[in-house]
Amino acid sequence: MLDVAALPGLTRAERVQVLDAWLGRLLDEAVAGTPPSRQRRGAPPPRTGTSGIALVAVGSLGRRELPPFGDLDLVLVHDGRPEIASVADALWYPVWDAGLRLDHSVRSIPEAVGVASTDVKAGLGLLDARLVAGDAELAARLRTATLASWRQSASRLLPQLRDLRRGRAHQVGEVAFLLEPDLKEAYGGLREGQVLRAVAAAQLGDEPTAEIEAAYAFLLDVRDELRRRTGRPADVLVRQEQRPVAVALGLADEDILLREVSLAGRRLAFVADETWRRVEAGLVRRPHGRYRRVRREPLAEGVVRQGDEVVLAQGARPAVDPGLLLRAAAAAARADLLLSPYTLKVLAVHSPPVPEPWPAELRWSFLRLLASGRAAVPILEQLDQEGLLARLLPEWDRVRSLPQRHPWHRFTVDRHLVEAAAAASELTHDVDRPDLLLVAALLHDIGKGWPGDHSVVGEPIAAEMATRMGFSPPDVAVLRVLVRHHLLLPATATRRDIDDPATIDRVAATIDHDPAVLQLLHALAQADGAATSASAWSPWKAHLVAALVARVQAKLGSVAGAPEPVLHPTEPQVTARPLDIPGAGGAVTVGIEDVADGQQVTIGAPDRSGLLSTCAGVLALNQLDVRAARIAVEAGYATAVFAVRPRFGRAPVPEILADGVRAALEGTLPLAERLRQREADYRQTGGRSAPPRISWHNGEVSGAANGIVEVRAGDRAGLLYRLTAAITGEGLDVTSARIETLGADAVDSFYVRNPSGTPVDAEQRRRVDEALVTATGGAVHDVLAGGTTDTPG
Known part of the structure; x- marks a missing residue:
């Protein structure tokens, strides 16, 4: 006789062992107490005992994880014995009489496979099929057949399973962030552990690691203790039960318990997300089974895009490049992609300790990562899950x-x-x-x-x-x-x-x-x-x-809105001091010197309309990111000084830059066309899509300038060229400029004047606004409706 009242107090292993023994006896009694059907003429003699009959556990009992007050999920498998209905009745009724909750079915192997291939929940359950009693060979055949069916039907069933889990996550929330988490159904709960095993069974994912199994086992322990405390089949860790459950598990208090639950659920959710990405990629059929080469596109120094993820370039050296980690993270966020799992592992193993204080490049990359907005959230989670975020910010662990x-x-x-x-x-x-x-x-x-x-x-x-x-x-x-x-x-x-x-x-x-x-x-x-x-x-x-x-x-x-941004010592700076450049008499000259976090490029040329735009375009074409800039004109000769950093680590060459500026000024280098082609080749994105902010400041200037136009916009390759080209395209000269990039934002102030000497009127200002918005990639009506300000003098 089964002592049902004693079951909740047993461990999971003990509970399963007691129930298996009891169910085995019930099957023997059911088979022995059911007379075989009358033999048909010419048919083989009726079978006795459990030959051709197997009692199989699925669900939590099949996984040996049955919690207190859990349902018994049982399948009575047969190979055509005619008296199977009577055997089933004799088996199920004692279970009900004992007061246990039962989910049961009677199937032949073809019937079970048919259901498993069309019903994702049934198929998922049969993956856990485990022999309790009866014909072991029949149970093995069932398991082999259902596993083969699951793999064959994976392309159809796994998307259904993914949608089911995402739907439940939307309804119930995530285990990691709930004050009263549903340990089973919330995203990152026990279901995720089961799904990960199912994906591995379909040969589209790896078997869960020891770390995943430990997180899953902890959630099982919490649920078991919760059910013991409540005396019912509860899966939601309600507030009033958290302290006693924590004490029972040897934890100091309910906050420690909730934190451990969050960490376990977060790990399961993270691996599940990555697994689903792999599944979706694996289920995409290639035409005629041909191998298609994945294009690799440079994103930053040592970092490339490969397919839909970011990986390290072939020449990257993470062990001697302390800036590579944050540079890769920022590049991934800016491209709205994720770092590949292998890349994360390589960075976790080989990245050197971060120098203190951080070099300017590290701080720059970190700010660009944060400034990427929503795209930065999964990247920071990737860094967190690999322990890299706490390595950068040790206080984060607290x-x-x-x-x-x-x-x-x-x-x-x-x-x-x-x-x-x-x-x-x-x-x-x-x-x-x-x-x-x-x-x-x-x-x-x-x-x-x-x-x-x-x-x-x-x-x-x-x-x-x-x-x-x-x-x-x-x-x-x-x-x-x-x-x-x-x-x-x-x-x-x-x-x-x-x-x-x-x-x-x-x-x-x-x-x-x-x-x-x-x-x-x-x-x-x-x-x-x-x-x-x-x-x-x-x-x-x-x-x-x-x-x-x-x-x-x-x-x-x-x-x-300050009329003139001031460069801060935390960011790249330039000085207006020209280098000692020979032959400055009317010719284009370029000088380069190394400075902190990059180079300073000084370009001298006869002053002309659009010169600043031309210089900025040549720098962008040579894959130099402008961090800050100054331009000054004296006696008809302009000197532009730029703080730059090579996007891909190649230092600028003075002769190449000088030739580019000369060609652009002569009209033989189509800058706009070449820059559009460069963007198309590298598919560089502009990061966040927030509209730019444009402000005009009048009466705050002296000398030749008629006003200041300030543009705040998301930084992107060639932005300075586009902005200055937009201004000069509307008939204004840029007499001076203050360029600053903080994080992923450019804050650019341009001192402008009309060549005629007349003030910039409202209509001309409106046209400049529209041109600037177009240059930043924003929507004109959005910005002009509420983003443009005017500070009168």
Whole structure:
């Protein structure tokens, strides 16, 4: 007699062993108690015993994972014995009488294969088929037949299984980010472990690793303990059960339990995502089975695109190139692709320790990665899962998968920080220091990994991290303020009277009357709220914060949008000092010298309309990324100085650049056409698609200039050439320029004038706006409707 009440207290192995023995006895009794059907004339003598009958477990019992109060999934397999219906009745009724939940079926092998080939859930279950009692040879034939059917039907069934899992993820959420996760059905739950085995059985994926099996086993342990505690078949780890379950599993508290569940679910989800990508690639049929060579396209130095993923170039040397890791990550995010799993492994094994402070190239690549927006989220997850993110930022381990108990929060602390950085990337056009905004968004809650008020605790931690990244002391000081006071604006706007002058004075004093900090705090509050939830950042709250910011700006006498960006020591800089270039009398001259993180190129030529555009186009054609630029004209001779970095590691050659500039000026080099072809060859993307922001500033200039036009847009190859060509194409001369690239954003200010000496009128300004928007790749109506500002003199 089965002691059903004792089953929940047993281990999984003990539970399965007891049930197998009991079910085996039931099958023997059912077969012995059922007389064989009357023999037909000429038929072979009736069989006795369990020959031709096998009791097979599927589902959790088949996998030897049956939880307390779990269903028994049983299949009675036969090879045509006529009395099988009577045997089944005699077998199932004792199970029901014992009070156990039963999912049962009676099948011949052809029937089972037929169902498995058309029903993805049935096919998935039969992959776990395990003999409990009866004819072992019959059970082996069933397993062989269903496995062959699964592999044959994989191209049809696996997409159905993928859609089922994605649908459940949409309905239930992800285990990694739920405060009350469904351990079975949420994405990254127990189902993912089963799916990974099914894909491996179809020979379209690898067998789950020991790490995956450990994560899966932990979730099984949590579910078992949850069911023991509740006394029912529960799969949702509800809040009130988390502490007792944690104690039973030997964990310190419920937060530790939830964090471990998150880490396990996150790993399962990550591997499942990668597996589905491989499955989808493997199911694409090639015409006539011919091998098609995958094109390799350069993305950055040592990094190429291969198919739909990013890999290392053949000549890459990760062991001696500390910048390769972040350069590859940034290139992948900018192309909206993922790093290949093999590339991740190579980088994890061979990447050298990161120098401290970070060289300019590392910081540059990191900012470009963050500025890629949504495309950066899966890349950062890849780095995190391989332990590379914590290698770059050791403090990250303290917040990794750390739960946030407030119901407003959709994510764990680390994912919230990543989401905040992604949200901040959409606001970088609104601030003068997008680099500081991105880093502040990534670090604003870093203090939650330590005891105490996270804003206070996080301030020195963020400062130390920023110092290691190589930010200057003034920039570190700004980041300290942003982390310490990232809740200042929303807390004040919702809890204080913003019409009270004392409230405005208090906010102004807190930020030391710095309008730039106010600007950054406003953007940071928006990014933080968007990354939290719709409840945390409602239209009402956004309106209150904006109203508060407007009042503080009025108090500070600030005007949004500086007319002339100032280069910061954290970014590449150029000096207007020309090199000692021989033969400058009217000829085109080029000088190059090595500087930190690249080269400085100085080009001298007789001044003419469009010269800056021509020089920028030649540099872009030679695959040189312009980080900053200056141009000055004296006595009819122009000197343009550019801070550049070779995209693919090839240093610029002065003679080649000089020949290019001469040819372009003479009209024998079609720059626009060649640049379009270069973009088509490399399929370079412009990263984020946020519309550009264009501002005109009048009355703030002296000398020959009539005004300043400032353009903030996502950086891309040849952008400087396009912008300056757009301005000169509308009849204006660029008398001077200030070019700066921070992260993935270009902040370019052009001093312009009419050759006639008349002011730039509204109609001409409108045409310039449209041309500039077209040059950045944006939509004209979007920008001109709300992105263009005019600062009168």
